[in-house]
Amino acid sequence: MLKNIATNLLDIAYDEQGEADGWPVVLLHGFPYDIHAYEDVAPRLISQGARVITPFLRGYGSTRFLAAATLRSGQQAALGADLLSLLDALQIEQAVLGGYDWGGRAACVVAALYPSRARGLVSANSYNIQDIATAMRPASPEKEHRMWYQYYLHGERGRAGLTENRRAFCRLLWSLWSPTWRFDDDTYARSADAFDNPDFVDVVVHSYRHRFGLVEGDPQFDDMERRLAAMPSITVPTITLEGDADGVSSLSGTKADARRFTGRHENRVVPNAGHNLPQEAPEAFAAAVLDINAWID
Template sequence: MLKRIATNLLDIAYDEQGDVDGWPVILLHGFPYDIHAYEDVTPHLMSQGARVIAPYLRGYGPTRFLAPATLRSGQQAALGADLLALLDALEIEQAVLGGYDWGGRAACIVAALYPSRARGLVSVNGYNIQNIATAMRPDDPEKEHRLWYQYYFHGERGRAGLTENRRAFCRLLWSLWSPSWGFDDDTYARSAAAFDNPDFVDVVIHSYRHRAGLVDGDPQFDDMERRLSAMPSITVPTITLEGDADGVVPPGGRPVGLKRFTGRHENRVVPNAGHNLPQEAPDAFVSAVLDINAWAG
């Protein structure tokens, strides 16, 4: 059931399924995707007693900013703060957090900085907290070419291109990032509707410029960004997942980051899965969430 709840900055739209007294799971989507990424994950978790909550991130779907003057920031601290605010608004003291891409970043941030709020963590592509201080250091060409879309967004031509061609552009990313996933037109259209949010372009462009150190963030998140710059360890029980067909971050793409998981941790490589792993390999994602819940006791 689609619901809405107000935080200090947002009117957040979220899907909630399962018994309100079940063990809470927050599932967070990435860019450019939406909550449909979890449509096959949710029923399995519900059958195991979970209360499953999947919010639309800022700039997606029916989620809206409360004030016109609020910076349409897509920086990592904003995503983490939104998740923390959602937990507070829903009066959920502790939940299993799961996500990928932007959503995985939000989940990692809360798990790292507010570990008492995370019963455990499932993170696709490992440690998703950005090291902005080193963002302008060039990488090897094999890795650099995968980030072409980010460099495109650094200029105004990229903003205009995303504005005018957002559905075609995002569909191209789906195809490049999940080459083994044969999604159809209807599957894409269900998620692509979320990109019609009036703040989608502004949030996306700010995200990719901020992470490269090209624009300032929202001052209200300065303290959180300062704490994240230390690349904090994640101590809560964690399972990280990697799709072996991921067109953005192939298996082993973030080996250093795995050292940041200092609690119980297991890394799993999922065959024939691309970047949108929960939707492409729902059984693997479900297994990880259920195992984390069991680990947490």
């Protein structure tokens, strides 16, 4: 059932399924996706007693900013703060957090900085906190070409292109990032409606400029960004997931990533799956969430 709840900055729209006294799970979508990514994950969790909450991130769907003056920031600290505020508003002291892409970043931020609020973590694409201090250091050409869309959005031509062609632009990313996933027009259209949010372009552009240090963040998140700059360890029980056909993120279960997880940690590679793991491989994603819950219990 789609509901709304106000936090300090947002009126957050979220789907909630399962019994109110079930063990809470918050599942977070990425860019450019929406809450439909979890439509086949949620039933598997509900059948095992979960209360599943799936919010639209800032700039997506029917989530709205409460004040016109609030910076339409897409920085990592803002995403983490939104998740923390949602937990507070729903009076959820502790939840299993799961996500990928932007949503995985929000979950990693909360798990790293506020571990008492995360019973456990399922993160696609491994350790998702951005190292902004080194963002201008060139990567290998093979990695650089995957990030063309980020560089495109650094300029005003990119902002105009996303504004005018958001559905075609985002559909291209779906195809490039999930080359083995044969989604149909209806599947894409259900999610693409979320990109009509009036703040979508501003939030997306800010995100891809801030992560490279090209624009300032929202000052209210400065302290959180300073803490994230230290690339903090994640101490809560964690399962990381990676699709072996991911067209944007190469397999990232490296020693460099693994050392960031100082609690119990397991990395799983999902065969024949791309970037949108919960929608492409719902069984694998749900199994990871259920396994995390079993570890804790």
